Amino acid sequence: MTSMAATPLIRIRGVGKRYGSVTALADVSLDIHHNEFFALLGPSGCGKTTLLRAIAGFEDPDEGSITLTTGDTQPADAGEVDLLALPPNRRPVNLMFQSYALFPHMTVSANIAYGLEREGLARSEIARRVADVLVTVDLQDKASARPRQLSGGQRQRVALARAIVKRPKVLLLDEPLSALDRRVRADMQVELKRLQHEVGITFVVVTHDQEEAMSMADRIAVMEHGRISQIADPVTLYQRPVSAAVADFIGMSTIIPGQAAVDGFTALGERLPAAPSGVIGPALLVIRPEDVRLHADDPTDAAMGSLSGTVLATHFFGGTSTTTVTVAGLGRPVLATQIGPPAHRIGAVVRVGWPAERAIVLPDTP
Amino acid sequence: MTLAHRPGGHSAARRRALLGRATLTWPGLAYITAFMAVPVLLVLGFSFLTRGRFGGVVAPFTLDNFARAVEPVYLRIYAVSLLIAAATTALALLIGYPTAYAISRLPARWRTVALICIVLPFWTSFLIRTYAWILLLNSEGPVNRTLLEIGLIGAPLRLLYTPGAVIVGLLYAYLPLVVLPVYAALDRLDPLLREAAMNLGASRARTFWDITLPLTIPGALIGAIFVFVPSLGNFVVPELLGGGKTVMIGNLIRDQFLEARDWPFGAVLALMMIAVLLGAFAGQAAIARRINGTARA
Ligand SMILES: Nc1ncnc2c1ncn2[C@@H]1O[C@H](COP(=O)(O)OP(=O)(O)O)[C@@H](O)[C@H]1O
Ligand SMILES: [Mg+2]
Numbered sequence: 001m002t003s004m005a006a007t008p009l010i011r012i013r014g015v016g017k018r019y020g021s022v023t024a025l026a027d028v029s030l031d032i033h034h035n036e037f038f039a040l041l042g043p044s045g046c047g048k049t050t051l052l053r054a055i056a057g058f059e060d061p062d063e064g065s066i067t068l069t070t071g072d073t074q075p076a077d078a079g080e081v082d083l084l085a086l087p088p089n090r091r092p093v094n095l096m097f098q099s100y101a102l103f104p105h106m107t108v109s110a111n112i113a114y115g116l117e118r119e120g121l122a123r124s125e126i127a128r129r130v131a132d133v134l135v136t137v138d139l140q141d142k143a144s145a146r147p148r149q150l151s152g153g154q155r156q157r158v159a160l161a162r163a164i165v166k167r168p169k170v171l172l173l174d175e176p177l178s179a180l181d182r183r184v185r186a187d188m189q190v191e192l193k194r195l196q197h198e199v200g201i202t203f204v205v206v207t208h209d210q211e212e213a214m215s216m217a218d219r220i221a222v223m224e225h226g227r228i229s230q231i232a233d234p235v236t237l238y239q240r241p242v243s244a245a246v247a248d249f250i251g252m253s254t255i256i257p258g259q260a261a262v263d264g265f266t267a268l269g270e271r272l273p274a275a276p277s278g279v280i281g282p283a284l285l286v287i288r289p290e291d292v293r294l295h296a297d298d299p300t301d302a303a304m305g306s307l308s309g310t311v312l313a314t315h316f317f318g319g320t321s322t323t324t325v326t327v328a329g330l331g332r333p334v335l336a337t338q339i340g341p342p343a344h345r346i347g348a349v350v351r352v353g354w355p356a357e358r359a360i361v362l363p364d365t366p
Numbered sequence: 367m368t369l370a371h372r373p374g375g376h377s378a379a380r381r382r383a384l385l386g387r388a389t390l391t392w393p394g395l396a397y398i399t400a401f402m403a404v405p406v407l408l409v410l411g412f413s414f415l416t417r418g419r420f421g422g423v424v425a426p427f428t429l430d431n432f433a434r435a436v437e438p439v440y441l442r443i444y445a446v447s448l449l450i451a452a453a454t455t456a457l458a459l460l461i462g463y464p465t466a467y468a469i470s471r472l473p474a475r476w477r478t479v480a481l482i483c484i485v486l487p488f489w490t491s492f493l494i495r496t497y498a499w500i501l502l503l504n505s506e507g508p509v510n511r512t513l514l515e516i517g518l519i520g521a522p523l524r525l526l527y528t529p530g531a532v533i534v535g536l537l538y539a540y541l542p543l544v545v546l547p548v549y550a551a552l553d554r555l556d557p558l559l560r561e562a563a564m565n566l567g568a569s570r571a572r573t574f575w576d577i578t579l580p581l582t583i584p585g586a587l588i589g590a591i592f593v594f595v596p597s598l599g600n601f602v603v604p605e606l607l608g609g610g611k612t613v614m615i616g617n618l619i620r621d622q623f624l625e626a627r628d629w630p631f632g633a634v635l636a637l638m639m640i641a642v643l644l645g646a647f648a649g650q651a652a653i654a655r656r657i658n659g660t661a662r663a
Pocket of ligand 2: 048
């Protein structure tokens with residue numbers, strides 16, 4: 001822990017928070033590094049907002065600690081500040097609220113200048129920085145508008161400008177793009193990423209949209225029921241999920257319950273292709289749609305494994321197509337994605353297989 | 367928009383919808399017509415007519431009533447009324463706003479209790495409550511006795527039958543009318559706005575001055591109107607606590623109808639009150655639009 005790279009900017013340890021009988025956060029521990037784009041991903045109600053609010057100082061955790069490393073340039077004065085001991089207005093983190101929380105009685109520039117005025121900066125300095133950030137978010141011509149006169153996307157950019165103009169150590173963004181429609185959202189994802197590079201601030205983004213998290217974040221923490229299920233980079237998360245729940249949440253997948261033994265995986269009375277996993281006993285086999293192969297039913301093709309099913313539906317997306325196959329005995333249909341148009345017609349009987357090394361076997365713990 | 371989708375394309379359904387809405391609205395419209403529009407129009411009509419010998423109004427059209435309304439003797443009464451109503455309103459805001467603020471900070475179930483306490487006095491007669499102030503303020507009353515006992519004064523103060531007593535009585539009568547709208551405004555205020563200010567570095571006090579106070583000014587102005595207008599028109603309190611020496615515009619109006627039997631002049635005075643009310647609401651609406659950023663630039 002002596003090298004700067006290893007010292008996290010924010011260190012969260014064992015944080016818990018309960019509201020009556022609801023456990024919003026349970027034993028949450030994670031590190032956020034300097035200049036990282038970190039995403040908190042999870043379904044609605046899993047505690048993402050509560051965690052951000054605890055970092056910003058609007059919720060007091062029942063237990064645990066949240067510390068911030070200061071003096072990131074000089075190892076000599078690197079020290080840890082106990083964030084929980086500071087009132088919200090003294091924490092060097094800025095929160096971009098899910099609903100933006102723009103001040104309706106102030107103009108766009110007054111909204112943005114507000115945080116700088118609280119720092120007691122000179123008027124000329126404030127004016128310069130507000131003008132600069134207005135250019136960054138492309139709102140120069142809206143400086144004297146009121147929030148109610150702006151569109152959703154413009155408000156979102158004002159909220160972002162108001163937060164980044166403070167040059168906080170950490171910028172917390174609570175579902176920053178959820179109020180925007182699909183097209184604007186895609187643009188803003190690129191924009192956020194560019195901005196993060198440009199201003200060199202650590203971003204912590206909350207989202208319930210896994211594609212958004214995957215496309216933007218350096219690392220993702222997947223949350224479920226107030227707990228962290230897995231923290232990893234997007235590729236690891238996709239290829240090596242630690243639980244079926246994570247696999248299910250990150251991207252599409254087919255999950256087959258069965259029994260794992262030393263010599264393979266058995267489900268529906270058949271041996272299915274699976275790499276040795278070390279899992280023994282009740283297990284789940286997770287397979288991604290792009291790894292599933294479909295063949296016209298040919299009982300002699302042993303390499304394909306012995307599952308067979310009926311094509312239920314096909315969807316052609318232009319570049320790729322997805323085929324949905326029902327397999328007798330499986331609760332959910334198997335999805336198969338391939339390049340080009342669908343190769344099998346609805347109602348056709350097909351063999352379903354996949355390369356053994358692409359199948360992930362996970363212990364089936366309830 | 368293509369021709370096929372012009373409004374009226376589904377005319378049967380639209381007519382049904384309009385009819386449904388009309389059925390729902392007409393009781394309200396009838397109420398407003400019967401109890402607001404008709405009386406106001408009557409008052410407006412009376413103000414241009416001549417007084418009848420035994421009250422009522424008679425034919426010749428005249429503007430004399432309006433000319434009379436600006437005679438110096440009446441201007442003095444308006445000035446006194448405005449001063450008393452303004453002082454009452456200012457005090458009501460000074461006491462009512464912090465009260466409403468304190469209530470809004472209570473835990474949820476105590477808020478309801480506090481609000482019930484605020485409106486509780488309305489359940490007893492206004493007259494009885496005003497008489498109670500006579501008992502409290504007279505020269506042998508508990509206020510004077512207490513002041514004498516602790517040696518703050520040597521002789522009883524003349525508290526009753528002063529403009530001060532009128533202000534106290536009006537303030538007591540109308541204070542809840544400022545607490546309730548201010549409380550409603552504080553309750554409606556998005557708590558995230560306060561958090562946003564703090565997140566940007568504002569202290570609690572700073573947050574109050576920059577966010578809470580400006581955004582609840584429209585509510586406070588509604589409360590101010592609710593206190594100012596009835597204070598201006600009240601005639602019971604000036605009579606009982608002012609001892610008839612403080613004549614306010616409300617007394618003047620009442621006298622025109624019940625004693626002087628000069629209905630047309632009374633109507634002119636009543637119209638002035640209505641004008642003050644409408645002007646106050648228009649001003650409040652304009653300020654609220656400015657603050658909320660919904661005004662057209
Ligand atoms: N102030 C509160 N009072 C009671 N329950 C709350 C409060 N805030 C959050 N919760 C509960 O805590 C859980 C986590 O909420 P939240 O952090 O808002 O989830 P997310 O942001 O992931 O959707 C939810 O079950 C929510 O109902
Ligand atoms: Mg949330």
